[in-house]
Amino acid sequence: MMASHKRLALAEVRDLALTVLTHFGLGERQAKAVAETMVAGERDGCTSHGIYRLLVCAHTIREGKVVVDAEPEVHDIAPALVRVDGKGGYAQIGFEEGRPILIDKAKRCGIAALAVNNSVHFAALWPEVETLAGDGLVAFAFTPSHAWVAPAGGTAPIFGTNPIAFGWPRPGEHPFVFDFATSAVARGEIELHRREGKPIPLGWGLDPQGQPTTDAGEALAGSMLTFGGHKGSALAAMVELIAGPLIGDLTSADSLAADDGAKASPFGGELIIAIDPAGFLGSAAAEHLARAEHLFEGITAQGARLPSQRRYEARTRSLQEGVLIPARLLDDIQALLDKPLSA
Amino acid sequence: MMASHKRLALAEVRDLALTVLTHFGLGERQAKAVAETMVAGERDGCTSHGIYRLLVCAHTIREGKVVVDAEPEVHDIAPALVRVDGKGGYAQIGFEEGRPILIDKAKRCGIAALAVNNSVHFAALWPEVETLAGDGLVAFAFTPSHAWVAPAGGTAPIFGTNPIAFGWPRPGEHPFVFDFATSAVARGEIELHRREGKPIPLGWGLDPQGQPTTDAGEALAGSMLTFGGHKGSALAAMVELIAGPLIGDLTSADSLAADDGAKASPFGGELIIAIDPAGFLGSAAAEHLARAEHLFEGITAQGARLPSQRRYEARTRSLQEGVLIPARLLDDIQALLDKPLSA
Numbered sequence: 174m175m176a177s178h179k180r181l182a183l184a185e186v187r188d189l190a191l192t193v194l195t196h197f198g199l200g201e202r203q204a205k206a207v208a209e210t211m212v213a214g215e216r217d218g219c220t221s222h223g224i225y226r227l228l229v230c231a232h233t234i235r236e237g238k239v240v241v242d243a244e245p246e247v248h249d250i251a252p253a254l255v256r257v258d259g260k261g262g263y264a265q266i267g268f269e270e271g272r273p274i275l276i277d278k279a280k281r282c283g284i285a286a287l288a289v290n291n292s293v294h295f296a297a298l299w300p301e302v303e304t305l306a307g308d309g310l311v312a313f314a315f316t317p318s319h320a321w322v323a324p325a326g327g328t329a330p331i332f333g334t335n336p337i338a339f340g341w342p343r344p345g346e347h348p349f350v351f352d353f354a355t356s357a358v359a360r361g362e363i364e365l366h367r368r369e370g371k372p373i374p375l376g377w378g379l380d381p382q383g384q385p386t387t388d389a390g391e392a393l394a395g396s397m398l399t400f401g402g403h404k405g406s407a408l409a410a411m412v413e414l415i416a417g418p419l420i421g422d423l424t425s426a427d428s429l430a431a432d433d434g435a436k437a438s439p440f441g442g443e444l445i446i447a448i449d450p451a452g453f454l455g456s457a458a459a460e461h462l463a464r465a466e467h468l469f470e471g472i473t474a475q476g477a478r479l480p481s482q483r484r485y486e487a488r489t490r491s492l493q494e495g496v497l498i499p500a501r502l503l504d505d506i507q508a509l510l511d512k513p514l515s516a
Numbered sequence: 517m518m519a520s521h522k523r524l525a526l527a528e529v530r531d532l533a534l535t536v537l538t539h540f541g542l543g544e545r546q547a548k549a550v551a552e553t554m555v556a557g558e559r560d561g562c563t564s565h566g567i568y569r570l571l572v573c574a575h576t577i578r579e580g581k582v583v584v585d586a587e588p589e590v591h592d593i594a595p596a597l598v599r600v601d602g603k604g605g606y607a608q609i610g611f612e613e614g615r616p617i618l619i620d621k622a623k624r625c626g627i628a629a630l631a632v633n634n635s636v637h638f639a640a641l642w643p644e645v646e647t648l649a650g651d652g653l654v655a656f657a658f659t660p661s662h663a664w665v666a667p668a669g670g671t672a673p674i675f676g677t678n679p680i681a682f683g684w685p686r687p688g689e690h691p692f693v694f695d696f697a698t699s700a701v702a703r704g705e706i707e708l709h710r711r712e713g714k715p716i717p718l719g720w721g722l723d724p725q726g727q728p729t730t731d732a733g734e735a736l737a738g739s740m741l742t743f744g745g746h747k748g749s750a751l752a753a754m755v756e757l758i759a760g761p762l763i764g765d766l767t768s769a770d771s772l773a774a775d776d777g778a779k780a781s782p783f784g785g786e787l788i789i790a791i792d793p794a795g796f797l798g799s800a801a802a803e804h805l806a807r808a809e810h811l812f813e814g815i816t817a818q819g820a821r822l823p824s825q826r827r828y829e830a831r832t833r834s835l836q837e838g839v840l841i842p843a844r845l846l847d848d849i850q851a852l853l854d855k856p857l858s859a
Binding site: 337 | 593594595596597599624625626627628629631654666667668669670671672674680682684692694696726743744745746747748749750751753754756757758760761762763764767769789791793795796797798800804805807808810811814815818819820821823
């Protein structure tokens with residue numbers, strides 16, 4: 174009997190990702206940053222942002238939607254703002270380039286913002302806010318995607334899945350981090366239902382005529398819906414605005430139009446805001462961060478989970494035991510290496 | 517037959533509010549700012565934040581929970597941060613004091629934040645973000661309240677109703693503004709169901725044993741729930757953190773403890789963040805603000821409403837025709853003036 178899963182050490186996941194990305198011609202710097210993001214996804218049990226994404230990246234690169242040798246360009250535009258032009262590469266290297274400047278500005282000004290422009294987005298936002306929280310900052314991140322989601326009361330897609338991520342530093346603990354799509358569910362979740370021929374719950378999507386549907390295929394052809402009704406819809410609009418026009422970059426509708434049927438990853442901007450607790454609190458920062466711990470204790474003491482608790486538990490396991498990858502996914506990834514490079 | 521409503525001009529609403537607030541000993545500056553906020557609520561059809569709140573303010577002042585002659589104190593603590601100590605007065609004057617400094621810092625640094633500390637909160641947050649958007653800035657506002665809301669997966673209150681507000685400048689139009697509680701509904705909505713003996717939908721609250729309930733009284737005695745499941749719960753936690761410990765102020769649990777059964781308005785802090793579009797966009801700001809208009813057109817063209825559309829429509833009517841106030845509410849307010857001042 175063939176095993177349905179294979180156990181890999183994280184170093185093996187990293188090597189595999191690097192091999193595939195390099196094979197497709199992605200430059201060394203981007204390949205490393207993208208591979209590291211996928212390793213983090215696998216490590217934390219977020220398999221939909223793990224090496225499954227190699228298939229997505231390979232497709233996006235093959236479609237010519239990534240500048241494989243991009244070198245991001247920093248523009249120091251205001252005391253508390255920095256803009257990184259990603260030059261058409263993956264957003265990871267834009268963030269990498271902007272991060273030290275964002276930290277420096279947040280520490281000097283109290284609050285600062287980083288715009289990563291002209292970049293390809295395939296990953297979650299929690300790596301960014303977790304990293305910044307690890308640097309002692311409170312962090313927010315936002316990005317549009319492709320226009321797949323209808324506004325509350327509407328009938329047609331205009332928003333992306335538009336995630337919102339937040340990180341809060343916890344001395345001696347993993348940061349408090351959340352990262353969620355403002356759509357009711359991830360697009361991949363609806364896709365999974367379609368492949369399995371399973372109905373979706375009402376509230377996930379509308380058919381192409383704008384009517385509520387339980388048919389996954391109809392919802393994919395029509396519109397997804399936001400979480401939380403008009404409140405989630407308002408947040409989705411906010412993400413479009415602040416990580417689109419505010420930073421001079423694409424909306425989700427622009428991104429989908431630019432994709433022009435290629436089904437590549439979304440292209441555009443990302444807004445990251447960082448606040449230094451010492452800015453407001455000075456020498457009392459430690460005391461007030463300790464007060465925040467009471468809030469977390471109050472949540473977990475009643476049996477509720479903190480947003481990233483599952484992810485951190487998976488991390489502890491993965492660092493010791495490695496991760497289980499579906500054999501079929503490994504076959505699909507191997508097939509990428511065997512295929513000729515042009516589609 | 518007695519009329520159930522009486523039509524008042526907005527100037528009459530303002531006079532009535534000022535009379536009551538002054539009668540209860542609120543100093544002139546606070547009385548003016550608080551009255552103006554209530555006029556704005558009535559004008560925009562947000563009656564739950566209109567002069568109904570005179571009853572709430574009168575109670576809060578009588579309970580000794582407002583410093584009636586507070587003079588806010590400004591602390592210019594970092595290039596992009598300003599902190600206003602509200603000195604125990606209403607948050608409106610703290611914002612009033614901090615606003616010009618916030619604007620100046622946002623324009624100089626690109627992004628800036630204002631903490632209003634040690635203040636009493638009875639109103640919505642949209643007046644703040646609408647004002648700042650009117651000043652050409654993108655604005656966010658957050659405040660905790662009293663601990664009434666359970667976390668997702670929990671059984672007991674720990675969060676406040678923790679609103680999130682956002683404002684976006686629209687040249688030649690009212691700003692794009694939203695302001696919503698991260699609780700499933702306003703506490704007043706559950707209170708209304710209780711008074712009318714009507715059941716509440718599942719998803720609004722838990723009974724004191726932490727079980728889902730449709731009994732409004734049980735939910736008020738137990739816990740309210742957040743909107744949008746674990747996503748709304750994550751946002752509620754974020755509001756606690758960034759408008760509580762981050763600015764050295766009370767959490768919703770602290771505020772309720774400080775209230776000590778008085779049933780007065782929440783006490784604590786408010787965080788306001790402002791971004792200058794010209795910071796990221798320079799001379800291209802007008803062009804990109806015009807791109808944002810396409811998003812709004814895309815929403816309204818499919819029959820969906822923008823978040824504040826109803827409010828602005830009510831405003832247009834109220835400015836022409838005045839507002840209808842329930843006769844019974846006017847009686848209750850008149851009774852405040854007839855009663856002796858101590859409870």
